[in-house]
Amino acid sequence: MRRIYTPTSAASGVEDVLKMLEGRWKLIILFHLFDGNVQRYSDFEKLIPGISQKMLAQQLRQLEADGIVARKVYPQVPPKVEYRLTEWGQALCPALDALLKWAEQKEAFHPSEHADDASA
Amino acid sequence: MRRIYTPTSAASGVEDVLKMLEGRWKLIILFHLFDGNVQRYSDFEKLIPGISQKMLAQQLRQLEADGIVARKVYPQVPPKVEYRLTEWGQALCPALDALLKWAEQKEAFHPSEHADDASA
DNA sequence: CTGTATCCGAGAGGATACTG
């Protein structure tokens, strides 16, 4: 019995959890929190050039509400806020890592899709 | 050096690959193809009650175009079409598995969030 | 520095009808 995914028993819960990772920036944000990394709001802005403040704040809030990311505010001026993975969030690292490895394997299965035109 | 994710070198490629998994149904579909499972169009309709035909076909096409899912058409009537993971798609299984394990760990970190009403 | 508020366009996704 190699079945790992049982639709009737797990699907409902799995879909819920999966939704927490949806959105254009969630995974990207999480990757930058990988491995215990701690980032500030402004760090993300630098690390993820394409993201808007609205999206960054919004995604961060959702991640926080879902218990994946922890937000720590330092009561000082100017404000300082740190983001890091919660315990459960860190449990996501193996999956993040597997995803990364999969991404890297793309070249192995689809070599030089945008071939080297250097030879021309 | 424990860094696994290198923004400057991998981000561009990783984001691309990550996009292939975005969308409300992609992962769900993939989970049903887990472990070498082969499914027909109508199987998915039964397995994923909430999905519309449009979305099912569309997501399947994209997955196919991205080289994650293979589509096999049997030239007969009535038509028969089978879907399965490509080689690269199967390389996703470890990640899918890790995601599943993570989802299951939710209870461990957030026990009985919707408390047992059976006691009432 | 770390956000929030508002407006706006694009596209995701749903419902329904139709076809080879």
Next chain:
DNA sequence: CAGTATCCTCTCGGATACAG
């Protein structure tokens, strides 16, 4: 059976301005 076509709605996400 396995889709496609069309329409419609709603949310996602970007841009800009403002605030504690």
